[in-house]
Amino acid sequence: MAASKKVHRRVIPWSRCFWVLIMVFGNSKLTHGNDCDGTRFPLLEQNNPIIKCAILLDDDLKFPRNILVIDQDIYVIDKGSDLFTYGERSGAIHRYKREGGLYYRETIIEQLDDPNDIDSHTDDNGQIWIYFTARTGVFRFKASSSLTDIVTEAVLTNLPTNGWHKLVSMHIFSDSLFVHIPSASDHCESSTDINSVHFPCPESSNGTASIRVHTITQGEVNQEFKTIANGLRSSSGMTSINQGEHLLVSDNGWDNVALETDSLDYQTTPSDELNVIDLESSSSRSPKHYGWPYCYNQNTVSPPYAKYISNCDGYSKPYSELPAHSAPLALISINNTVLVNLHGPGLNGRKTIRLEMDHTRETSNNPKEFIKWVYANNQISRPFGIAALNNKELLFTDDWNHLLIKIILNEKI
Numbered sequence: 001m002a003a004s005k006k007v008h009r010r011v012i013p014w015s016r017c018f019w020v021l022i023m024v025f026g027n028s029k030l031t032h033g034n035d036c037d038g039t040r041f042p043l044l045e046q047n048n049p050i051i052k053c054a055i056l057l058d059d060d061l062k063f064p065r066n067i068l069v070i071d072q073d074i075y076v077i078d079k080g081s082d083l084f085t086y087g088e089r090s091g092a093i094h095r096y097k098r099e100g101g102l103y104y105r106e107t108i109i110e111q112l113d114d115p116n117d118i119d120s121h122t123d124d125n126g127q128i129w130i131y132f133t134a135r136t137g138v139f140r141f142k143a144s145s146s147l148t149d150i151v152t153e154a155v156l157t158n159l160p161t162n163g164w165h166k167l168v169s170m171h172i173f174s175d176s177l178f179v180h181i182p183s184a185s186d187h188c189e190s191s192t193d194i195n196s197v198h199f200p201c202p203e204s205s206n207g208t209a210s211i212r213v214h215t216i217t218q219g220e221v222n223q224e225f226k227t228i229a230n231g232l233r234s235s236s237g238m239t240s241i242n243q244g245e246h247l248l249v250s251d252n253g254w255d256n257v258a259l260e261t262d263s264l265d266y267q268t269t270p271s272d273e274l275n276v277i278d279l280e281s282s283s284s285r286s287p288k289h290y291g292w293p294y295c296y297n298q299n300t301v302s303p304p305y306a307k308y309i310s311n312c313d314g315y316s317k318p319y320s321e322l323p324a325h326s327a328p329l330a331l332i333s334i335n336n337t338v339l340v341n342l343h344g345p346g347l348n349g350r351k352t353i354r355l356e357m358d359h360t361r362e363t364s365n366n367p368k369e370f371i372k373w374v375y376a377n378n379q380i381s382r383p384f385g386i387a388a389l390n391n392k393e394l395l396f397t398d399d400w401n402h403l404l405i406k407i408i409l410n411e412k413i
Helices: none
Strands: 009-011 017-019 022-024 051-058 064-070 073-078 091-099 102-112 118-122 128-134 137-142 153-156 169-173 176-181 210-217 226-230 238-241 246-251 271-278 320-324 328-334 337-342 351-356 368-372 383-388 393-398 403-409
Touching: 064 118, 064 128, 064 383, 064 393, 064 403, 073 383, 118 169, 128 169, 169 238, 226 271, 238 328, 246 328, 271 328, 320 337, 328 383, 337 383, 351 383
Parallel strands: none
Antiparallel strands: 009 102, 017 022, 051 403, 064 073, 073 091, 091 102, 118 128, 128 137, 137 153, 169 176, 176 210, 210 226, 238 246, 246 271, 271 320, 328 337, 337 351, 351 368, 383 393, 393 403
16 A cells, blocks of 8 residues: 555534434534533433433544544544445545644545454554554554655455455454454355355355454564454454453354244344453464354254254354344443444344453353434434543444444443
């Protein structure tokens, strides 16, 4: 990638008010204070008593995804095109800088091919690098760069992402870069017959539907990797828990099997999942297999594979089951709490759930509803990215409505 030049610098217009389904735009600016100064977003506040206020930071994004906070700067991935359109190179990274009480949005990199995730790493010299994923790999640039000096460099390239799922996710903890390569299919079906499946499914052996870890040594990413988990169809959310001893990952179950099987209910099958990967034990053993595409829910054999396997005894059960098609796409860990955005369009999605840590060093596997993402008249909302400014102020993106929102809670997490 070549150096990216300044695209535009935009003062965020703040006097915007939401009226049911109508946006009314003004021309004044918001003085963004430490509390609830700014354009309020009452459609979110009124459904959630835990929220002190919701502030609309931007409603002019295209298809915003994940968020990164470094000091007072906010970085937002914008895929550009919609969820089902790929390869248009319309993605971008925006940076929101706070100057004199105002946030300024700067488009620092553009023409990206399906960007999705973003994280940071500090090298041995104290330089902060911002890592992001695009369809073909993982890239990075220096966080301290001015707009005219930003230069991206490839970290990992030629990732196998040409199938059903094309958005790469990642997570960095200490000197480890975790990368999830999504599955190339829905349930390892034939490309010519959706009711015909491959057994054994070749995806674990060809590098998809898996999580790999690369070490970062002296600021450089080792091209060699170790696979630490297989059988994960679409793990869009990853975060370290228990001081980095475990990796908590979300996974989205298959979409189409229930539609073709009279015995299954699409509204309830299959459950989406949270899985806990023990990083210490995974370093010294073969990677565990978390079931896809052979098993679903609490290790029930998937109907297309019943003629090949009789049980799921050799596969890891999910740590926690989530509602079917709720689409857990982003999650973070704050102190002893994990927050997960459920992006699904139906009633199973459109919420943020909360899981508490317990004394066994794992999360409680009984998540509770934290934020309802329902605006007015059941208007479609799709929470995606989540980040924390601190333990009382959270940032969210809503890709369906092109929004970046700051939420201030009544109590600290």
